[in-house]
Amino acid sequence: MRRVSIEDIARHAEVSHSTVSRALRGNKRISLTVRTRILQIANELGYTPNAIAQSLQQRQTNTIGLVVTDVADPFWGEVVKGVEAVSMHNQKALFLSASQYDPSRQLAVIEVFHQRRVDGIIVGDSQLGDAQMNRLARIKVPTVFLNSQVDHAYPGFHAVGIDNYAGGVLAAQHLWALGHRHLAYLGSTKRPASNQMRSLGFAETLRGYGLPPGALATHHSTSLADDLRIGYELASAIDYTQTTALFCYNDSIALGALTYCRSVGIAVPEQLSIVGFDDVAIAQFSMPALTTIAQPKVALGETAMQLLLAVLAGQPSIDTILTPTLVVRHSSAPAPKGTAQ
Amino acid sequence: MRRVSIEDIARHAEVSHSTVSRALRGNKRISLTVRTRILQIANELGYTPNAIAQSLQQRQTNTIGLVVTDVADPFWGEVVKGVEAVSMHNQKALFLSASQYDPSRQLAVIEVFHQRRVDGIIVGDSQLGDAQMNRLARIKVPTVFLNSQVDHAYPGFHAVGIDNYAGGVLAAQHLWALGHRHLAYLGSTKRPASNQMRSLGFAETLRGYGLPPGALATHHSTSLADDLRIGYELASAIDYTQTTALFCYNDSIALGALTYCRSVGIAVPEQLSIVGFDDVAIAQFSMPALTTIAQPKVALGETAMQLLLAVLAGQPSIDTILTPTLVVRHSSAPAPKGTAQ
DNA sequence: ATTAATTGCGCACACGTGTGCACGGATTGT
DNA sequence: ACAATCCGTGCACACGTGTGCGCAATTAAT
Numbered sequence A, B: 001m002r003r004v005s006i007e008d009i010a011r012h013a014e015v016s017h018s019t020v021s022r023a024l025r026g027n028k029r030i031s032l033t034v035r036t037r038i039l040q041i042a043n044e045l046g047y048t049p050n051a052i053a054q055s056l057q058q059r060q061t062n063t064i065g066l067v068v069t070d071v072a073d074p075f076w077g078e079v080v081k082g083v084e085a086v087s088m089h090n091q092k093a094l095f096l097s098a099s100q101y102d103p104s105r106q107l108a109v110i111e112v113f114h115q116r117r118v119d120g121i122i123v124g125d126s127q128l129g130d131a132q133m134n135r136l137a138r139i140k141v142p143t144v145f146l147n148s149q150v151d152h153a154y155p156g157f158h159a160v161g162i163d164n165y166a167g168g169v170l171a172a173q174h175l176w177a178l179g180h181r182h183l184a185y186l187g188s189t190k191r192p193a194s195n196q197m198r199s200l201g202f203a204e205t206l207r208g209y210g211l212p213p214g215a216l217a218t219h220h221s222t223s224l225a226d227d228l229r230i231g232y233e234l235a236s237a238i239d240y241t242q243t244t245a246l247f248c249y250n251d252s253i254a255l256g257a258l259t260y261c262r263s264v265g266i267a268v269p270e271q272l273s274i275v276g277f278d279d280v281a282i283a284q285f286s287m288p289a290l291t292t293i294a295q296p297k298v299a300l301g302e303t304a305m306q307l308l309l310a311v312l313a314g315q316p317s318i319d320t321i322l323t324p325t326l327v328v329r330h331s332s333a334p335a336p337k338g339t340a341q
Numbered sequence C: 001a002t003t004a005a006t007t008g009c010g011c012a013c014a015c016g017t018g019t020g021c022a023c024g025g026a027t028t029g030t
Numbered sequence D: 001a002c003a004a005t006c007c008g009t010g011c012a013c014a015c016g017t018g019t020g021c022g023c024a025a026t027t028a029a030t
Helices: A006-013 A017-024 A032-045 A051-058 A074-089 A103-115 A130-139 A164-177 A192-209 A227-235 A251-264 A281-285 A297-312 B006-013 B017-024 B032-045 B051-058 B074-089 B103-115 B130-139 B164-177 B192-209 B227-235 B251-264 B281-285 B297-312
Strands: A063-068 A093-098 A120-124 A143-146 A157-162 A183-188 A216-221 A245-248 A273-278 A291-294 A320-322 A325-327 B063-068 B093-098 B120-124 B143-146 B157-162 B183-188 B216-221 B245-248 B273-278 B291-294 B320-322 B325-327
Touching: A006 A017, A006 A032, A017 A032, A051 B051, A063 A074, A063 A103, A074 A093, A074 A120, A074 A251, A074 A281, A074 A297, A074 B074, A074 B093, A093 A103, A093 B074, A103 A120, A103 A130, A120 A297, A143 A297, A157 A164, A157 A297, A164 A192, A164 A245, A164 A273, A164 A291, A164 A325, A183 A192, A183 A227, A183 A251, A192 A216, A216 A227, A227 A251, A227 B281, A245 A251, A251 A273, A251 A281, A251 B281, A281 B227, A281 B251, A297 A320, B006 B017, B006 B032, B017 B032, B063 B074, B063 B103, B074 B093, B074 B120, B074 B281, B074 B297, B093 B103, B103 B120, B103 B130, B120 B297, B143 B297, B157 B164, B157 B297, B164 B192, B164 B245, B164 B273, B164 B291, B164 B325, B183 B192, B183 B227, B183 B251, B192 B216, B216 B227, B227 B251, B245 B251, B251 B273, B251 B281, B297 B320
Parallel strands: A063 A093, A063 A120, A120 A143, A143 A157, A157 A320, A183 A216, A183 A245, A245 A273, A273 A291, B063 B093, B063 B120, B120 B143, B143 B157, B157 B320, B183 B216, B183 B245, B245 B273, B273 B291
Antiparallel strands: A093 B093, A291 A325, B291 B325
16 A cells, blocks of 8 residues: 655656656746646645655654643643644644653653654643753753743753742732631642742732731642542631631632532632632633633643744744733632631 | 764664664664674663654554544543543554634645654544545545544544434433423534534434424524533523523533523522533532533543554454433422423 | 584665756857 | 857765665584
8 A cells, every 4th residue: 555656756757756856846947847747647646745754854844742741631721722723833743642740751752752853842831850851951852841840950941831929929919908817728739830839929928918827728639630629629628617718729629629618508709719720711600700810821832832933943032931810700709707807 | 963873873883774773673683792782872872763764664653643623622632631541552643633623624634644644543523524535535544533423435434432312312311301391402513413413312302202393492503612602692592481401512511501590590400400411520510510411531532542553453443332321410400390281 | 524504794775755966958148 | 150058857865764685604413
């Protein structure tokens, strides 16, 4: 079941394969008569250029590798969508792999990408340690880290992300302004870096306002389970005689917490305010609609891809940190009177 | 910035590149001493095999192309996850592209996959017409259609999907048994085939029970908007003085409808029952938790990939139709007394 | 001790494409 | 009319890898 090659076309047109190659590529040194004849024959034979052979010859594959933690995660789904759109628009094919939050698998995927000689790599939510970063640095493939915390000690690496700390600050400002004085953070160690920064921005801002240390509870689930479940379980461990507000690592965890509250009869937002993170599609359709810190998810993916393309084109390119925004909906409200002081 | 090749290794080891190739592949005709020396040098030089050159030589790329309508859709996100998992486990790299519900783009993507000489293709929710199917048939790449309606006039094509008609039947049985006698179907023409089958299974079953034609309203949105929004808008067009039950094309539309009901004070499930389709992750965490027709989403992706692998291995392989199941939660209940007759 | 078998390795080709260089023929300049 | 230019095409190589075949050297068999 051999495919038709330019050699086959050459035989039919009674020319050399060089001429066919030039004709197909529109080289002006080929006469018009010969060119049209070749194009016609190519069409009749159903010729499709072999990108593999071209890649080998050109030492460039026009291929990008994308590794994320979990494709089924609504956040990453949108990011992937943005990456894919820009990628396709620029005639780059996209390899996709999921690491399932396993750093060693993350690196393994990257090695496979390298074998396939991808022109560039985008790695989402990198959890690579020093040793792994060194290994990665050796292969010298342009790499963009997406929502990852990487020290820029390594030259040639680039980054796109959002300011997680600022997101935590936004949540703190919002809830403090509503009068909440006993709060909790619900996070997950599945993404250590961003979880840490959101938690930190939240905590430091509150402390700056004068909140006593004991009035902020932080819970970090170490489970790899579905975030909705994690939220449900973390929410069940909170002492609601004191706590009047929850800030959650992401919307899925917030929605899980919300579900727990409904099931045990805690009124949101009357008794308890909940703030999420990401602003996934469902956030605005939950009951009540979720107040959240919005990330420009699709734009995040698009930006990462555009940055990578710029690097590949040799253009000067700078890392980008996008800023999250507060979206106030109906899951947050002033603290109940009895508890605010 | 040339990469190290077996030729480079050969120079260092003072052997021919053939010997290096054989040594790396573990050919037993190479002496142990030479082999270990070569392996050591390969390691020192940081050699990584060039999969492009291998692909050209072997006329096989160990690559699969996957095209879906929308990666950010929670349903397809899970399907992609299943495909990717099996793919990676079998050392196949995965190309991903989204068609955004555009049939011509769907075909364009497939042509790109063909240029890259993928070993096989999985196309989700195919909307290819006859002409496009003919074009696809000409390139003779093993193809698995996932949740698509394809006539098997084309040999060499395979299919994996769920029985959408049976899903519609399940919904009808459930709602009829609860006493509902005025119902509505909320669908979307973004996926013509499956939408048609679900609607049909639902309608024919109800008619078989003796429901008068006028007691079932069917609404098909032609919008390309987010499904949550579609559900919200479709739900706002229903006459709730009669209708006591909604069957929705998928969970996102159902959740949109649910949000509408909450916003205008329609009690679910007391006044109105809602049944969705897919059983996406959020379905069990909505308020009330959604009664739905569950699809084995990840299994769907896994099955498709396994079928494709079987085809590639030349094994006898048969198309698979998985059966959806009814998951009863809290968005469906007996019809209110006043309306049931 | 001579032949046969085995072992270890290199030569050369193939996969499909792109391109520098040379070369023959046509065209133009003086 | 002869030389200089230009146009169209083919030759040959490169990209990196795998493998059939042959060849020399070593070992085993008679």
